Amino acid sequence: MAKNIIDVDHVSIRFNLANQKVNNLKEYAIKMAKRELMFQEFFALKDVNLHVKPGESWGLIGTNGSGKSTLLKTITGILKPYEGTVKVRGNIAPMIELGAGFDMELTARENIFLNGAVLGHSEEFMQEHFDDIVEFAGLGNFLDSPIKNYSSGMKARLGFAVATMVDPEVLIVDEVLSVGDYQFRKKCNERMEEMLSGGTTLLYVSHNIDSVKALCTHALWLDHGDVIMSGSAQEVCDAYSTRQEQMYKVERKEKEVKKARKTGNKYDYLVVGAGLYGAVFAHEAYQAGKRCLVIDKRDHIGGNVYTEKTSNINVHKYGAHIFHTNKKPIWDYVNRFSQFNNYVNTPVAVYKDELYNLPFNMNTFSRLWGVKTPREAKDKIAEQIKQLNIGEPKNLEEQALSLVGTDVYEKLIKGYTEKQWGRDCKELPSFIIKRLPLRFTYDNNYFNDRYQGIPEDGYTNIVLKLLEGIDVKLDTDYEAYVKEHPDTFEKVIYTGPIDEYFGYSLGHLEYRTVRFETEELDVENFQGNAVVNYTEREVPYTRIIEHKHFEFGQQPTTIISREYSEEWKPGMEPYYPVNDEKNGALLAKYRELADKEENVIFGGRLGNYKYYNMDQVIEEALLLAQKELKRKIVDLGMDENVGEV
């Protein structure tokens, strides 16, 4: 077994706090006369043991004032232990705050010699390594100007260069590499790794746990002078991080209690609705130190993205939710809360005994007409449209026909649309369909977005993480809550239906709604795809969702949901806002009322009466949070929406 290079045995360091406050004769005399020269001792280190073998790298971690620097100073010889012994076999190069030995008035050239002498090197030795140092520090033309003119990065560079020019047996690094540009930091890290692989022993103090993990093999965790844990870097760092998080939470709770006492137990925000919009806003407000209460009248969180695990399958309780977005910041944001799988939505349509790929693409056309090339498909469609000879379309049927021709319309659009709206296509207004995208590639990916996937643990878990630490009350109706607890909040974020907020005083906004018939089947794989549309009028449901396929599930049974479109009546679950003239006009009137409502912000799909994809809801919530909390959260590329940051 190799001999230890550093042996710290039962070391205690004692400071006398009372004496340190008296540093002049006058006070000393007065205190002595008053007999106040008490002894108030304080142990910065208590019975610390540390044994380091050559070539090991140790990270010292702990909060401020835990004794990390004191231990380093003891090992370096700056402090003498009160009890115990310190033995170091080898020369030490301390890099405790680079450039501490610099004189600002002297030039870099002179400082190199001065700093080298401070580290105990001879002039001759410095002369030998002078060129290496200058090269590493990259100072070039500034060599003969006083370093008071240098930037802090340049000083750090010079300091590092002098400190690491020799291969010391023990290198001591105390949180020094945070300055300097990227290139220099890289150079430093390279140099340090080079020294480590060359057998140098490292003692490293940092608050950055990740860098400790990256650089060190071992770690010592100190807290108020006590060794809490010592061993492999990975284990100690993990334990430390866990503890820090707990402490943070406790502190946070204490702060909240204090704040609550001060403000008479008032919440900063009452968030109505625990869906994505409400949860994202509440999360950001909480991070900004605000107190939030989230209420929801349902008995679960998550709103319509709610997923429930049944027979080990995440069931999308309120319809299929597939996350897709083109915006990297939003994608990065949701990925903070969950891993996403690589699911790509490729729905298929069943018409009688035929099966087609969606969206309408070359696979679809090929199956319809046996065509192979885009040219053939385009000609076929153009020919069908020409035969129909429709001038100004008078209804949805004519509109669709003039866009895609007879076959696509009859087999894939007509029945589905009629089931959706509960009316004949001839009776539907043409504006419902403005365009029908046709794809002349063999690409079955339904969405055009860059990022797509399903959260691996279900959407509910994302919302659960968003709401971590935040007070949530379920089965709670907004109106009833406000009546019962008036004056318990400063501001309301209302994500329920805007018309409901005003008691439907101007009438009901209309929705399209969906009914689900969910059942568990004793087969392993029912339809081979997550989404299958049924486009013929005679089948009562519009589509069947087989939930396990969202997550490539291998469970022994399966759960499917048949979707039925139903006419909406007040009191039913609202799903899709209807963006027609009538509802638009009514919404405008409600908006007017909403604008007069002080301290209430309406948001989300129901609050704004506007259809949102999930990424849009999150973006809207983040934009509101940025504006409301006056801080930048993610860069959405829309700075004008941010308040004074």
Place this chain on the structure above:
Amino acid sequence: MNTFRYRIRTFFQYKDLIKELVSRDIKLKYRRSFLGYIWSVLNPLLIMIVMTVVFSAMFKRNIENYPVYLLIGRMTYDFLTTSTNGAMRSVTGNAALLKKTYIPKYIFTLSKVTSCMVDFVFSLGALFIVMIATRASFHPHMLLLPVIILQLYIFCCGLGFLLAELNVFFRDIQYIYRAITTAWMYLTPIFYPMEQLPADLQTLIKVFNPMYYYVAQFRDVTLNGQMPGPRIFWGGWIIAFLMLFIGVGIFQKHKDKFILYI
């Protein structure tokens, strides 16, 4: 014995640091001043001229070559005050460095006194200029000057260590020391002839004022062209080493506690 050898070794390890610190002090003192090293000479000259104008009328009859007499006293006293004042702040002033890396603390004190001595040697040029100007003769006894400077240097080191140590624990020692040096100046025959004092006071100063030993030796070899008397010569050595032992002893005893107070 082992610790002694260890100390010698660390001293040699850090001898270049002393060199660097001394050259830094000198460089910084004269850098970017137009006249550079000439200040070392000019400064005592100017003071000498001013004081000669003021005091020569008063003491002229008693003292032969008053400018040289005054200059010797003044330069010696200046060396004492600047070196000991610098030494006093040497440990506290380098707190930032001492807290961060291990350096023997006496290095800073020693280098401060040394750089003042170098400055003192430079300023001897002023003395020689005045001697030439006043047509004073250069005596062979002046070859003893380095020995006298060494005595004074050792004395200042000892006092410097003592003050540096005290200043760590009691910062107001600086004010007290300032009062002491002022009194000390008047109790040393710098600009007045010794003979003008009452006999009792003369005896007291001759025995108990260390500065008297050095100033008197200096004047003997330079102004009077004679060997210093054995009392002041050997007395000078004894006082110098006594001071050094007191200073180093106290410094060494408490040096490990410095870090807690700076």
